[in-house]
Amino acid sequence: MSPSGAELLRQVKNQIEEIDPGVVHELIGEGIALIDVREVEEFAAGHIPGSKHVPKSYLETRIEAAVPDRDAHVVLYCQSGNRSAWAARTLVEDLGYSDVASMTGGITLWKDRGYEVEVPRALSAEQRERYSRHLLMGEVGVEGQVKLLDAKVLLLGAGGLGSPTALYLAAAGVGTLGIVDDDEVDLSNLQRQVIHTTARIGIPKVDSAEETIHALNPDVQVVKYPLRLNAENIMETITGWDIIVDGVDNFPTRYLLNDASVRLQIPVVSASILGFDGQLSIFKPYDGPCYRCLFPQPPPAELAPSCGANGVLGVLPGTMGLLQATEVVKLILGIGDPAIGRLLLYDALAATLSEVKVRRDPDCPICSRPPDSISDEEMGVFPDYEAFCAAAG
Secondary structure (H helix, E strand, C coil): CCCCHHHHHHHHHHHCEEECHHHHHHHCCCCCEEEECCCHHHHHHCECCCCEECCHHHHHHHHHHHCCCCCCEEEEECCCCCHHHHHHHHHHHHCCCCEEEEECCHHHHHHHCCCCCECCCCCCHHHHHHCHHHHCCCCCHHHHHHHHHHCEEEEECCCCCHHHHHHHHHHHCCCEEEEECCCECCHHHHHCCCCCCHHHCCCEHHHHHHHHHHHHCCCCEEEEECCCCCCCCHHHHHCCCCEEEECCCCHHHHHHHHHHHHHHCCCEEEEEEEECEEEEEEECECCECCHHHHCCCCCCHHHCCCHHHHCECCCHHHHHHHHHHHHHHHHHHCCCCCCECEEEEEECCCCEEEEEECCCCCCCCCCCCCHHHCCCCCCCCCCCHHHHHHHHC
16 A cells, blocks of 8 residues: 555655754854745745745756755745655755755744744736746746836937847836937838837837837836936936946947946946947946946047948847846846956857956046045036047047
C-alpha cells in the first residue's frame, strides 16, 4: 500500500530542518536568505519584510538568482509550513544547498505571534493581467512592478532613440514619462521614429508620442515639454525625475545635460547612433564616470557627422533604444549589472557588441567636485557649451 499524503509529508519533515518563527524573527538582518515559496497572489496579500519571492512551482529555475550561494543559510516559508518543507528537501537533495530550513507553521503562525507583515500596494485586476509576465519573474514580481509604476523617467527626444524607448517603457508600466522635443513630425522621420505615423505629419512630436503611448497603455502619465533644452531651462526641466534617457543629437546639449545631471545626481542612460554603429553607456553621478570623463573634449565636426548628413540604418535606433529601455528598467528595479563605467559598442553590419571600460577622471572639471560643495548660486550656472563645442571643431 502506498503511503498517504500525510505520511509522505511526515517523512519529508523528518528529513529536513524546521525552525520556529521566533528564531527566524531574531535571525532577520543577520544574513539569512528568507524565501517565500507561496504563489503570486498569496505573496501580494502579505509577506514577511525582507523576504524574496520564489514560488515553489518555479523553485528549480529561479532559486539560484535569488540565492546564488549554495552555502547560504536559507529559510523557506509558506502559508502553514507544508509546501516549504517539500521545497526545503528539493533544495538540499536536488539542488545542492547545504543549510536550508523550513519555518514551522508558515506565515500563519508568524502572524499569530504578532510579528510584522508587509502588505505591498495592491495592483488592480487589469494591472495584474497586463503585467502578468512581470509578476511571474522573481526579479520583478508585484514589488518590482509597483516600483515601475511609481517611477518617473524623462526622455530627451521623441526621435529615433526616444521612440522605441518610450514604447517599451510605457508597455512595461513605467508610470510617468516625460518627453522633451520641440520638433514636428516629418515624413523623413518615419523610416526610424516608430512612435509617429504618416497621419501625424506636421504635428508636434510630443503630442504624437503622447497619443501612441496612451493607445498602448492608458495608465501612463505623459508630461510634455515642447522645448529645446538650454542653460536657462534645463534645471527646471530635469529636476524631480528619477532617470533621464539621453537621445539628443548634438554635443552642446549633451555636455549641458551632463553638467546639470551631475549637480542634481540624476542617472543618465545615454545612447548615440550613426550609420550602422551605436554606442550606449550609463552616467550615474559619483557611482561611475560622467560624460566629460569619457569625452573631455568634443570631437571635430568632420569626425562626428550627424545622421542628417551621413544617414542611419532605420532599424539601428530600435536596437539601441531597446538597450536603453532595458537599462532603465534595471536601474528602477535595482537588478543586474547596469552599464555604469562601460561603453557598449554595437556594429550592426558585423553583428557584434563590444565593450570598453571607462573610469572616473579624478581631474574631471564636472564630477571631480563633491556635490555638497556646489552652492545654490552655482546650481544653474553653466559654461557656454555652444562655444565650447564650436572651438573643438
